[in-house]
Amino acid sequence: xxxxxxxxxxxxxxxxxxxxxxxxxxxxxxxxxxxxxxxxxxxxxxxxxxxxxxxxxxxxxxxxxxxxxxxxxxxxxxxxxxxxxxxxxxxxxxxxxxxxxxxxxxxxxxxxxxxxxxxxxxxxxxxxxxxxxxxxxxxxxxxxxxxxxxxxxxxxxxxxxxxxxxxxxxxxxxxxxxxxxxxxxxxxxxxxxxxxxxxxxxxxxxxxxxxxxxxxxxxxxxxxxxxxxxxxxxxxxxxxxxxxxxxxxxxxxxxxxxxxxxxxxxxxxxxxxxxxxxxxxxxxxxxxxxxxxxxxxxxxxxxxxxxxxxxxxxxxxxxxxxxxxxxxxxxxxxxxxxxxxxxxxxxxxxxxxxxxxxxxxxxxxxxxxxxxxxxxxxxxxxxxxxxxxxxxxxxxxxxxxxxxxxxxxxxxxxxxxxxxxxxxxxxxxxxxxxxxxxxxxxxxxxx
Amino acid sequence: xxxxxxxxxxxxxxxxxxxxxxxxxxxxxxxxxxxxxxxxxxxxxxxxxxxxxxxxxxxxxxxxxxxxxxxxxxxxxxxxxxxxxxxxxxxxxxxxxxxxxxxxxxxxxxxxxxxxxxxxxxxxxxxxxxxxxxxxxxxxxxxxxxxxxxxxxxxxxxxxxxxxxxxxxxxxxxxxxxxxxxxxxxxxxxxxxxxxxxxxxxxxxxxxxxxxxxxxxxxxxxxxxxxxxxxxxxxxxxxxxxxxxxxxxxxxxxxxxxxxxxxxxxxxxxxxxxxxxxxxxxxxxxxxxxxxxxxxxxxxxxxxxxxxxxxxxxxxxxxxxxxxxxxxxxxxxxxxxxxxxxxxxxxxxxxxxxxxxxxxxxxxxxxxxxxxxxxxxxxxxxxxxxxxxxxxxxxxxxxxxxxxxxxxxxxxxxxxxxxxxxxxxxxxxxxxxxxxxxxxxxxxxxx
Numbered sequence: 005x006x007x008x009x010x011x012x013x014x015x016x017x018x019x020x021x022x023x024x025x026x027x028x029x030x031x032x033x034x035x036x037x038x039x040x041x042x043x044x045x046x047x048x049x050x051x052x053x054x055x056x057x058x059x060x061x062x063x064x065x066x067x068x069x070x071x072x073x074x075x076x077x078x079x080x081x082x083x084x085x086x087x088x089x090x091x092x093x094x095x096x097x098x099x100x101x102x103x104x105x106x107x108x109x110x111x112x113x114x115x116x117x118x119x120x121x122x123x124x125x126x127x128x129x130x131x132x133x134x135x136x137x138x139x140x141x142x143x144x145x146x147x148x149x150x151x152x153x154x155x156x157x158x159x160x161x162x163x164x165x166x167x168x169x170x171x172x173x174x175x176x177x178x179x180x181x182x183x184x185x186x187x188x189x190x191x192x193x194x195x196x197x198x199x200x201x202x203x204x205x206x207x208x209x210x211x212x213x214x215x216x217x218x219x220x221x222x223x224x225x226x227x228x229x230x231x232x233x234x235x236x237x238x239x240x241x242x243x244x245x246x247x248x249x250x251x252x253x254x255x256x257x258x259x260x261x262x263x264x265x266x267x268x269x270x271x272x273x274x275x276x277x278x279x280x281x282x283x284x285x286x287x288x289x290x291x292x293x294x295x296x297x298x299x300x301x302x303x304x305x306x307x308x309x310x311x312x313x314x315x316x317x318x319x320x321x322x323x324x325x326x327x328x329x330x331x332x333x334x335x336x337x338x339x340x341x342x343x344x345x346x347x348x349x350x351x352x353x354x355x356x357x358x359x360x361x362x363x364x365x366x367x368x369x370x371x372x373x374x375x376x377x378x379x380x381x382x383x384x385x386x387x388x389x390x391x392x393x394x395x396x397x398x399x400x401x402x403x404x405x406x407x408x409x410x411x412x413x414x415x416x417x418x419x420x421x422x423x424x425x426x427x428x429x430x431x432x433x434x435x436x437x438x439x440x441x442x443x444x445x446x447x448x449x450x451x
Numbered sequence: 452x453x454x455x456x457x458x459x460x461x462x463x464x465x466x467x468x469x470x471x472x473x474x475x476x477x478x479x480x481x482x483x484x485x486x487x488x489x490x491x492x493x494x495x496x497x498x499x500x501x502x503x504x505x506x507x508x509x510x511x512x513x514x515x516x517x518x519x520x521x522x523x524x525x526x527x528x529x530x531x532x533x534x535x536x537x538x539x540x541x542x543x544x545x546x547x548x549x550x551x552x553x554x555x556x557x558x559x560x561x562x563x564x565x566x567x568x569x570x571x572x573x574x575x576x577x578x579x580x581x582x583x584x585x586x587x588x589x590x591x592x593x594x595x596x597x598x599x600x601x602x603x604x605x606x607x608x609x610x611x612x613x614x615x616x617x618x619x620x621x622x623x624x625x626x627x628x629x630x631x632x633x634x635x636x637x638x639x640x641x642x643x644x645x646x647x648x649x650x651x652x653x654x655x656x657x658x659x660x661x662x663x664x665x666x667x668x669x670x671x672x673x674x675x676x677x678x679x680x681x682x683x684x685x686x687x688x689x690x691x692x693x694x695x696x697x698x699x700x701x702x703x704x705x706x707x708x709x710x711x712x713x714x715x716x717x718x719x720x721x722x723x724x725x726x727x728x729x730x731x732x733x734x735x736x737x738x739x740x741x742x743x744x745x746x747x748x749x750x751x752x753x754x755x756x757x758x759x760x761x762x763x764x765x766x767x768x769x770x771x772x773x774x775x776x777x778x779x780x781x782x783x784x785x786x787x788x789x790x791x792x793x794x795x796x797x798x799x800x801x802x803x804x805x806x807x808x809x810x811x812x813x814x815x816x817x818x819x820x821x822x823x824x825x826x827x828x829x830x831x832x833x834x835x836x837x838x839x840x841x842x843x844x845x846x847x848x849x850x851x852x853x854x855x856x857x858x859x860x861x862x863x864x865x866x867x868x869x870x871x872x873x874x875x876x877x878x879x880x881x882x883x884x885x886x887x888x889x890x891x892x893x894x895x896x897x898x
Contacts, residue, residue: 045469047463049457049458051457073513076537080527081528089524094518112463128495141496142495160827279827329455384611387486393485398602
């Protein structure tokens with residue numbers, strides 16, 4: 005046999021896995037729809053020029069580029085290096101995330117879009133990362149965004165969507181951590197180093213991993229003076245309920261209009277009694293999130309602590325989605341679900357419901373040519389009731405058909421026997437109970 | 452504004468289109484599942500070596516190849532021509548259909564698969580065809596196959612799946628045309644030119660388009676003698692019911708064991724009284740279908756004649772799915788739905804149900820800060836009932852909010868007014884009726 009393989013970092017999804025993934029997608033989609041978000045799909049390919057320069061230098065390298073068709077040898081010979089070769093030979097690339105294609109879509113359809121536009125998008129993206137455990141070259145992203153509205157009620161809705169979806173998935177103990185970029189800007193002002201805002205946020209974001217001592221070292225390494233470092237550490241150690249934290253922050257940030265704006269925003273979002281949560285959002289002043297384009301609330305969802313999984317989602321508000329394409333003034337707020345990680349969490353906590361894994365409910369054994377039409381009729385009768393039923397197609401020994409049912413995990417088998425005409429025998433494969441029924445009783449039999 | 456575009460031959464799917472497409476996919480998926488088919492998903496990318504040589508020379512050219520990462524300039528300089536350049540620089544390619552990746556999957560998972568394996572697969576594929584009306588570079592395929600079973604009951608099930616899905620989609624007047632490759636082989640034997648079987652089938656396949664005269668010419672051009680041509684034309688003009696045709700064919704093909712086998716197979720599939728059809732399959736002796744790997748029954752689904760759309764699906768039995776990868780003996784039978792064309796048919800015949808197009812059911816106007824919590828409570832109460840509801844996020848003039856509802860086609864608007872505390876006003880946007888209800892009546896209001 006010829007050795008065949010699939011590309012590194014890609015996955016085949018077996019039937020059981022597809023079913024479980026679809027259960028997650030369907031749960032998320034249901035809530036997105038319930039909140040009035042509309043589905044959008046963009047192509048796998050974008051023009052390379054649309055993607056390049058949007059994800060940093062590293063990102064540019066990780067974009068999968070698609071070779072132009074036709075005569076390309078001449079072009080190839082003009083390239084001075086590998087990077088230029090890629091640009092010359094590849095007009096198209098695979099999409100790297102859902103945000104830039106969404107921005108491209110908004111720019112192209114700006115005239116006809118009704119704003120605010122609430123869209124969700126569940127599609128695969130591709131990245132040439134080195135494959136490792138949990139990191140794939142093809143994976144799904146699952147985003148919801150509202151653009152064209154500055155109202156903070158959108159933030160509340162998106163937090164509520166997280167809460168609803170995770171509850172629907174049977175999760176408990178997840179955490180919705182929120183912060184506000186304006187508060188982080190205020191912090192940088194407060195310590196007198198607005199120029200180092202990014203450095204400060206990068207450092208404090210690591211508190212969980214490297215502890216307070218580590219953060220101090222990192223801040224020092226990034227150029228903060230001891231007194232400034234003390235200020236930062238005091239700030240991020242503000243404790244208490246959300247209300248208490250906000251109260252304290254409004255004192256600390258009294259000198260920073262930007263910081264106070266951030267406090268006010270969070271107060272509206274969290275303190276307005278606007279929505280009931282199963283797991284209420286909690287202010288985490290160390291939360292920074294990587295993408296620099298966030299400008300208001302940021303959110304990150306942590307998996308329940310008993311599974312060691314970290315973030316299973318995140319998002320935030322941004323001021324400028326489409327500026328890079330020359331269309332200014334499109335602000336928005338969005339969230340994203342990490343479906344691969346949510347899958348692992350549900351698997352580890354055994355939270356996939358039986359219905360998410362269920363295929364065929366009843367297998368009828370093949371009765372041989374003479375009775376085939378009868379038995380096929382029974383099978384189709386079940387299907388008309390919405391019961392997933394199979395007729396074993398081949399007329400082979402019953403013990404082989406039985407093995408098929410066992411391997412497939414089919415919960416009921418049914419058969420007719422030569423020796424008992426007019427009787428359908430049914431066996432519950434789980435509890436081993438047997439039933440003999442008449443054909444006319446099949447319609448009422450509870451599988 | 453910078454001019455942005457998307458690659459030629461690709462499509463953005465707007466929300467209304469995604470919803471309608473999902474309605475088609477869901478209808479097909481439901482029936483696949485009901486018949487015990489299991490979902491499979493394979494990556495967008497395959498190794499280039501897996502795909503090359505499987506679709507003919509033209510196919511090889513149309514495969515989208517993905518540029519290797521890393522230092523590729525040296526490799527590029529070794530290429531003698533554009534074709535070789537593609538091979539040197541592109542280990543991976545985008546999948547061209549679902550069949551070869553399925554075969555690759557079967558070979559890689561041969562040891563653990565339970566046969567017969569009934570799988571379905573609904574995923575996009577990519578082809579570098581010249582884009583034109585109805586021909587795209589990214590499109591979905593939608594396949595179901597049974598492998599590891601020779602039983603003809605599989606053919607019956609697959610025909611029944613076509614019939615069920617198309618009926619569920621509200622179609623009438625579609626035609627399931629069937630033939631058998633063995634009968635076509637028998638025909639070539641009958642006229643004494645088994646060497647020209649492919650030429651004969653290509654010619655008679657065009658009867659619809661070029662008429663009997665055209666077929667005669669084409670056969671002559673392909674090297675048949677006048678007497679042989681007469682034989683072919685007599686054969687394909689066999690008329691009558693399926694039973695009558697099969698009866699006549701068994702006489703004509705008396706000298707061809709292969710041909711008689713084909714007749715016998717069709718007799719089992721069509722004449723066994725095994726299944727009831729809304730639109731019974733009809734034998735069409737001119738049906739050939741392009742792919743040479745079919746060996747038994749072939750089927751093609753024609754759209755209702757009132758839409759000029761041609762084939763909306765097809766399939767057949769093959770003897771050797773995985774032989775190209777060195778794993779012989781895997782036979783199967785499969786069908787495919789042409790989703791883009793089905794979409795166009797449903798659109799033209801106005802068969803998309805309202806539910807397939809429905810997004811938000813109720814829009815609550817933004818009542819301003821003071822009453823926001825109340826109204827947001829109403830909106831969430833509706834969502835808990837499963838009613839898709841939105842709160843307009845921004846506190847802007849009501850006529851602008853009204854326009855949003857109109858543009859979005861939202862069937863109900865609701866609002867509270869300063870002047871009437873404790874009253875929710877609801878307007879049915881379709882029939883213009885208005886209702887004033889108390890908040891406690893909202894739970895029972897029938898939207």
